[in-house]
Amino acid sequence: MGEGGLLFQAFVFLAAAVVAVPIASRLGLGSVLGYLIAGVAIGPFGFGFIGNDAQDLLHFAEFGVVMMLFVIGLELQPALLWRLRGTLLGMGGLQVAGTTAVAVGIGLAVGQTWQVSLAIGLILSLSSTAIVLQSLAERGYMKTDAGQRAFAVLLFQDMAVIPMLAILPLLATAAVVGGETGHGAGGWLDSLPAWLRALVVLGAVALVIVGGRFVVQPLFRTIARTRLREVFTAAALLLMIGIALLMNLVGLSPALGTFLAGVVLATSEFRHELESDIEPFKGLLLGLFFLAVGASIDFALVGNEAMTVGALVASLVLLKAAVLFVLGRVFRMGLDQNLLFTMALAQGGEFGFVLLSYAGQNAVLPAQTASVLVAAIALSMAITPLLLVLYERVLVPRVGTRPTAQREADEIHDESSVIIAGFGQFGSTIGRLLRAQGIRPVVLEYDSDRVELLRRLGLDVHYGDASRLDLLHSAGIEKARVLVIALGDDAKTLALAHVVHERYPHVRILARAVTRPAVFELMQAGIPDVYRDTLDTALRVGEDALAALGTPRHHAHRLAQAFRRHDERHVRDLAATKLEWGTYVDRVRGNIRALEADLAREFGDAAEPIRDSAWDSSTLRAEAAARDRDASPSSKPTTHAQN
Numbered sequence: 001m002g003e004g005g006l007l008f009q010a011f012v013f014l015a016a017a018v019v020a021v022p023i024a025s026r027l028g029l030g031s032v033l034g035y036l037i038a039g040v041a042i043g044p045f046g047f048g049f050i051g052n053d054a055q056d057l058l059h060f061a062e063f064g065v066v067m068m069l070f071v072i073g074l075e076l077q078p079a080l081l082w083r084l085r086g087t088l089l090g091m092g093g094l095q096v097a098g099t100t101a102v103a104v105g106i107g108l109a110v111g112q113t114w115q116v117s118l119a120i121g122l123i124l125s126l127s128s129t130a131i132v133l134q135s136l137a138e139r140g141y142m143k144t145d146a147g148q149r150a151f152a153v154l155l156f157q158d159m160a161v162i163p164m165l166a167i168l169p170l171l172a173t174a175a176v177v178g179g180e181t182g183h184g185a186g187g188w189l190d191s192l193p194a195w196l197r198a199l200v201v202l203g204a205v206a207l208v209i210v211g212g213r214f215v216v217q218p219l220f221r222t223i224a225r226t227r228l229r230e231v232f233t234a235a236a237l238l239l240m241i242g243i244a245l246l247m248n249l250v251g252l253s254p255a256l257g258t259f260l261a262g263v264v265l266a267t268s269e270f271r272h273e274l275e276s277d278i279e280p281f282k283g284l285l286l287g288l289f290f291l292a293v294g295a296s297i298d299f300a301l302v303g304n305e306a307m308t309v310g311a312l313v314a315s316l317v318l319l320k321a322a323v324l325f326v327l328g329r330v331f332r333m334g335l336d337q338n339l340l341f342t343m344a345l346a347q348g349g350e351f352g353f354v355l356l357s358y359a360g361q362n363a364v365l366p367a368q369t370a371s372v373l374v375a376a377i378a379l380s381m382a383i384t385p386l387l388l389v390l391y392e393r394v395l396v397p398r399v400g401t402r403p404t405a406q407r408e409a410d411e412i413h414d415e416s417s418v419i420i421a422g423f424g425q426f427g428s429t430i431g432r433l434l435r436a437q438g439i440r441p442v443v444l445e446y447d448s449d450r451v452e453l454l455r456r457l458g459l460d461v462h463y464g465d466a467s468r469l470d471l472l473h474s475a476g477i478e479k480a481r482v483l484v485i486a487l488g489d490d491a492k493t494l495a496l497a498h499v500v501h502e503r504y505p506h507v508r509i510l511a512r513a514v515t516r517p518a519v520f521e522l523m524q525a526g527i528p529d530v531y532r533d534t535l536d537t538a539l540r541v542g543e544d545a546l547a548a549l550g551t552p553r554h555h556a557h558r559l560a561q562a563f564r565r566h567d568e569r570h571v572r573d574l575a576a577t578k579l580e581w582g583t584y585v586d587r588v589r590g591n592i593r594a595l596e597a598d599l600a601r602e603f604g605d606a607a608e609p610i611r612d613s614a615w616d617s618s619t620l621r622a623e624a625a626a627r628d629r630d631a632s633p634s635s636k637p638t639t640h641a642q643n
Contacts, residue, residue: 009049009050012042012049012050013042013050013288013291016038016039016041016042016291017034017035017038017287017291019038020034020035020037020038020041021034021035021038021287022034024037025138031134031138031287032131032134032135032138032290032384032385033382033385033386035287035290035291035294036290036291036293036294036381036382036385037294038291038294039290039291039292039293039294039295039296040294040295040297041294042291042295043294043295043296043297044295045297045298045299045300046295050295063240063244063254063285064130064282064284064285064286064287064288064289065129065130065255065286065289065350066240066244066254066255066258067240067258067278067281067282067285067286068129068130068133068255068282068286069129069158069255069256069258069259069262070240070258070259070261070262070278071262071275071278071279071282072129072133072155072158072259072262073258073259073260073261073262073263073264073265073266074262074263074265074266074271074274074275087148087149087152087153087331088152088153088155088156089156090331091149091152091153091156091327091331092152092153092155092156092157092160093156094327094330095125095153095156095157095323095324095327095345096122096125096126096156096157096160098323098326098327099121099124099125099319099320099323100118100121100122100124100125101121102121102319102322102323103117103120103121103124103125103319104117104118104121105117106315106319107120107121115171115172115364116171116364116365116369118171119168119171119359119364119365120365120369120373122164122167122168122355123164123348123352123355123356123359123373123377124316124319124320124348124352124373124377125157125160125320126157126160126161126348126349126351126352126355127153127154127157127320127345127346127347127348127349128347128348128349128350128381128384129154129157129158129349129350129351130286130289130290130350131290131347131381131384131385132150132154132344132345132347132384133151133154134286135344135384135385135388136150136344139388139392141340141344144337144340145333145334145337146333146337146338146340146341146344147340149328149331149333149341150341150344150345153345154345157349157351158255158256158259158351159259161256161351161355162205162252162256164355165201165251165252165256165355165358166198166201166202168355168358168359168362168364169194169197169198169362169364170194170198171359171362171364172194172362172363172364197251200250201250201251201252204246204247204249204250204252204257205252205256205257205260207246208243208246208257208260208261208264209260209264212260212261212264212265213264216239216261216264216265217265217268217270219235220232220235220268220270221270223235224270224273229277232273232277233277236274236277236278237278237281239261240254240258240261240278243257243258243261244257244258251358255350255351289350293350293378293381293382294382296378297375297378297379297382298371298374298375301371301372301375302375302379305372305375308372309372309375309376309379312372312373312376313376313379313380313383316346316347316348316376316377316380317346317347317380317383317387318346320345320346320347321342321343321346324341324342324345324346325338325339325342328341328342336395336396339391339395339396340388340391343384343387343388343390343391343395344384344387344388346380346384346387347377347380347381347383347384347387348376348377348378348380348381349377349381350381352373352374352377353374353377356370356373356374356377357370416439416440416441416442416476416480417439417479417480417481417482418434418439418441418442418480418481418482418483418484419441419442419443419444419466419472419475419476419477419480419482419483419484420441420442420443420444420484420486421444421466421483421484421485421486421487421496422444422445422446422466422485422486422487422488422512423443423444423445423450423454423459423461423486424445424447424450424486424488426486426488426512426533427443427445427484427486427487428454428459430484430486431443431459440460441484442462442475442476442480443459443460443461443462444462444463444464444465444466444471444475445461445462445463445464446463446464446465446466446487451463462475466485466487466496467492467495467496467499469499469503472499472500472504477500477504477507478504480504480507481506481507481508482507482508482509482510483500483507483508483509483510484510485497485509485510485511485512486512487512488512488514489514490513490514490515490517490518493511493512493513493518493522494518494521494522494525497509497511497522497525497527498525501525501526501527508529509527509529510529510531511527511529511530511531512531512533513530513531513532513533514533516532516571519532519571519575520571520574520575523571523572523575524575535564535567539560539563539564540560542560542563543556543557543559543560544556546559559599562598562599563595563599566594566595566598566599567595570591570594570595573591574587574588574591
């Protein structure tokens with residue numbers, strides 16, 4: 001490509017990402033699949049813009065995974081590890097062991113040696129940390145039960161790579177071919193006995209842990225005193241590159257070394273600074289990694305070995321899906337969450353490329369077998385976003401609303417004038433307030449795990465879907481006076497409000513709405529008592545901000561209450577008429593201007609100093625406290641002219 005080759009390649013990669021990723025995201029496919037498709041398009045089997053350098057580029061782009069594992073390690077504080085210990089060791093350990101065991105059985109059945117079968121099983125038991133976490137995060141699934149369990153399983157897999165790298169040399173069935181050392185270990189390490197190589201590997205890991213604790217943290221403290229952020233960023237990059245070189249020297253994955261370093265630094269005072277400095281580099285290089293994975297898929301090999309590769313990809317996905325689904329059932333996940341957990345992790349992982357290279361260096365796997373496995377793992381990673389699309393568009397509409405298939409709703413014999421649907425943080429606050437006044441509401445909660453937790457805390461909570469008429473009937477909806485809908489899902493809130501409003505018009509509905517469109521729909525459905533999820537908190541924060549800037553507390557409070565009255569009137573006006581988008585935008589702009597003008601007219605310009613503090617409760621409390629101090633026996637004697 002001449003002297004402009006590097007710039008041309010950079011231009012091609014950036015252009016591919018800028019074009020493909022927004023299109024894929026707009027189609028609901030996610031950014032990861034967009035990167036993979038773009039990589040295929042510009043690779044040697046697409047338009048050929050990057051020639052046959054995709055494998056070399058993949059090794060460079062793996063530094064994005066290195067950075068991602070470092071950031072993950074920074075987030076793994078001991079408290080988090082302790083909280084995840086059950087899922088980490090239970091689900092993570094059983095997933096790796098179960099997948100490996102089934103793969104070994106299949107390998108022995110088709111005539112492979114136990115060494116080859118075990119190596120393949122270990123390699124295929126790993127999933128893609130980069131693709132799974134990125135895909136779940138951009139779809140908003142990381143905070144779900146499936147997202148948290150998937151994170152714990154991936155974390156266990158990442159840690160399990162360390163013993164796998166120590167085990168693989170012990171499975172060698174032939175002498176290493178001369179000159180077949182990979183890009184990792186040097187010849188000096190290959191000449192050592194297997195047990196000594198394993199000892200060197202463990203020594204390198206120990207060096208990273210001890211050095212991170214006793215060398216790196218004091219070094220960062222010294223650098224921080226310079227108050228030069230660019231030097232701190234350079235030191236963070238130096239740390240990761242140095243660890244990567246050490247890991248390559250002993251034939252280990254650089255990502256594992258930086259992950260361990262991140263865990264060691266998780267309790268450091270520099271954790272957040274390191275994370276913010278690394279984040280831009282991590283995002284850019286992760287995108288490059290996904291592009292390189294797409295470009296590195298050897299479609300010539302796939303074409304020549306189409307039946308073998310296709311069968312291997314299908315077997316890999318189905319095998320892992322079966323193991324994951326069974327684990328989800330064993331650990332009592334809801335059906336929809338279990339399916340998400342299964343679809344997210346049913347692929348090979350980027351560490352599989354590292355382990356395959358390491359297995360080749362140590363003559364554990366034949367070169368042809370390793371090449372086929374590389375293609376199969378890359379293709380399984382490429383179809384993961386498609387599996388998540390399948391979950392969202394096909395499986396969820398059919399099974400996501402039927403958790404009762406996992407557990408029958410509770411029988412309810414209590415009666416109350418108040419029914420609360422949803423007992424999360426929002427609903428539980430309402431319930432505790434009512435209980436404090438002697439009112440014991442009938443509580444319906446849809447999350448079975450939360451029901452068990454709340455019962456252990458001594459609260460009366462019933463499991464069930466509040467939108468079911470039979471459950472509402474058993475909860476005493478005919479005799480109830482108030483239904484509080486405290487669900488965090490607007491679609492379920494609307495469905496429940498419609499049912500109760502039509503069939504039980506005597507019940508007053510107090511509905512929580514998360515989004516503004518849901519507010520309009522509820523009001524248009526005839527539900528006047530709609531409560532926006534963050535309005536009260538936002539007004540309290542605004543009130544406190546005004547007070548912190550010198551506005552008297554009573555004035556800030558009156559201003560917040562006036563804002564609420566004006567804003568609620570405008571929302572009701574908007575809900576009263578259905579508007580086209582353009583008209584809606586114009587109306588909202590007009591409401592914003594009117595609100596600001598009304599408040600300025602009623603309270604004056606906030607820029608002008610407000611000196612009236614006669615009725616400021618905080619001022620009165622301060623004066624009263626001062627009088628109490630003066631009147632206390634421990635204070636110095638004072639002379640009162642009067643009294």
